[in-house]
Amino acid sequence: MTAASSPPSGTVTTVPAKVAASSNAVEKIRRRESSRGRVIDLIRSNGPISRVELAERTGLTQATISTLVRALLTEDIVVESGRGVSTGGKPRMFLELNPAARLGVGVHLGQDYITYIIADLAGRVVARRRVDGPGDTSPLTVVSRMTRDIEALIEGSGVDRTGIVGMGIATPGPLDRTTGTVRNAPSLAAWNDFPIRRALASTTGLHCEFDNDATAAAIGEYWLGATEGYANYASVYMGSGIGSGIVMDGTIYQGVSSNVGEIGHVTVDARGLPCPCGNIGCLELYASPRVVVTRAAEAVDRGELTIPLTGVVSEDFAAVGVAAAAGDPVAVHLVRESAEYVASAVISMVNLLDLQLVVLAGSAFSTSGSFYVEIISEALSRRAMARAIHPVEVRLSVNGNDAAALGAATLVLQDRLSPRTLRSVSFA
Numbered sequence: 289m290t291a292a293s294s295p296p297s298g299t300v301t302t303v304p305a306k307v308a309a310s311s312n313a314v315e316k317i318r319r320r321e322s323s324r325g326r327v328i329d330l331i332r333s334n335g336p337i338s339r340v341e342l343a344e345r346t347g348l349t350q351a352t353i354s355t356l357v358r359a360l361l362t363e364d365i366v367v368e369s370g371r372g373v374s375t376g377g378k379p380r381m382f383l384e385l386n387p388a389a390r391l392g393v394g395v396h397l398g399q400d401y402i403t404y405i406i407a408d409l410a411g412r413v414v415a416r417r418r419v420d421g422p423g424d425t426s427p428l429t430v431v432s433r434m435t436r437d438i439e440a441l442i443e444g445s446g447v448d449r450t451g452i453v454g455m456g457i458a459t460p461g462p463l464d465r466t467t468g469t470v471r472n473a474p475s476l477a478a479w480n481d482f483p484i485r486r487a488l489a490s491t492t493g494l495h496c497e498f499d500n501d502a503t504a505a506a507i508g509e510y511w512l513g514a515t516e517g518y519a520n521y522a523s524v525y526m527g528s529g530i531g532s533g534i535v536m537d538g539t540i541y542q543g544v545s546s547n548v549g550e551i552g553h554v555t556v557d558a559r560g561l562p563c564p565c566g567n568i569g570c571l572e573l574y575a576s577p578r579v580v581v582t583r584a585a586e587a588v589d590r591g592e593l594t595i596p597l598t599g600v601v602s603e604d605f606a607a608v609g610v611a612a613a614a615g616d617p618v619a620v621h622l623v624r625e626s627a628e629y630v631a632s633a634v635i636s637m638v639n640l641l642d643l644q645l646v647v648l649a650g651s652a653f654s655t656s657g658s659f660y661v662e663i664i665s666e667a668l669s670r671r672a673m674a675r676a677i678h679p680v681e682v683r684l685s686v687n688g689n690d691a692a693a694l695g696a697a698t699l700v701l702q703d704r705l706s707p708r709t710l711r712s713v714s715f716a
């Protein structure tokens with residue numbers, strides 16, 4: 289504390305007893321929820337695991353672990369699974385997750401597609417459906433359609449409805465989490481200020497969580513254990529736009545308003561084109577699938593490239609990726625150019641945040657992901673400031689196309705199981 293912010297000497301700062309007692313109570317709840325979350329996370333990622341190991345890994349006392357585990361057994365979230373080798377005393381019972389005990393619905397509302405997922409506690413996809421995106425249809429009509437789709441998914445999956453704890457909704461940003469609305473998102477223009485969270489909660493009767501797709505994808509990676517051992521990483525999410533979710537010191541970083549990691553609107557050319565976001569020379573104007581597809585269409589018109597074009601950006605971008613993978617020089621050039629711009633923005637992010645790992649997630653990486661991994665890795669190893677101190681690993685998401693929808697399902701599972709671990713307490 290600096291001298292300027294210290295209380296003037298001679299004065300005594302007192303906290304009213306009632307306020308102190310209530311903040312102590314809040315702190316106690318916070319700690320209990322945090323410990324519970326860490327125990328669930330460890331059982332999910334390392335189970336079957338014994339109570340002794342849980343105590344060793346978390347640093348909590350045996351008594352605290354016993355209390356937490358007893359509650360999780362009562363709630364059926366965890367089950368005992370056979371005995372370990374006796375070391376002379378009482379044999380150890382192992383604990384593992386009961387994946388089917390709780391289920392989350394995840395919805396990714398993208399420009400080209402809406403993806404629905406039901407995921408269990410192990411992050412496994414129990415049911416999945418992908419339908420066309422909203423297009424120009426009014427949000428109210430789309431919400432009615434989504435409600436029917438979600439009902440059909442639950443019905444068709446045969447899951448026990450009572451196990452569904454809620455629904456996570458992921459959309460491109462920017463968004464306002466307090467009101468549950470999308471705000472001026474270029475790819476969902478018709479949805480500006482529409483109360484999507486409230487509308488879907490009302491029509492489905494499910495508790496709804498809401499976040500941007502890149503943050504959801506970063507949480508999904510963590511939930512599946514794909515980032516284990518890394519406390520500082522980012523997921524770069526490329527769907528219709530380019531975003532990123534950032535985890536710092538094991539905690540998802542949400543900024544002031546959850547509009548964090550807008551790497552697609554980082555300037556890569558200070559004298560570049562004006563962007564609809566208000567900035568100049570943004571990454572998305574040079575590297576997004578839409579830009580690559582526009583250039584590919586021009587090359588097709590000139591007779592330099594032969595690929596089927598459908599007019600759906602994600603499908604056409606995939607076609608460019610397939611042609612690039614087959615060695616077509618024009619397609620390779622288009623993908624490489626996009627990847628080089630993304631690499632420059634990723635280097636800025638890594639230089640600012642000193643990250644260990646960058647995970648590439650989203651549908652755009654499904655066909656051309658290996659180009660991006662190679663080009664971004666190579667650029668980081670040559671140009672990142674801390675390259676002589678530590679490497680930065682670049683890898684593809686384990687969730688592929690479903691990263692945001694699965695992340696959305698894990699948002700609600702995590703929130704209902706251990707509300708504090710995700711957003712405000714370290715989960716490393």
Ligand SMILES: [Zn+2]
Pocket residue numbers: 552553554563564565566567568570
């Ligand atoms: Zn922009």
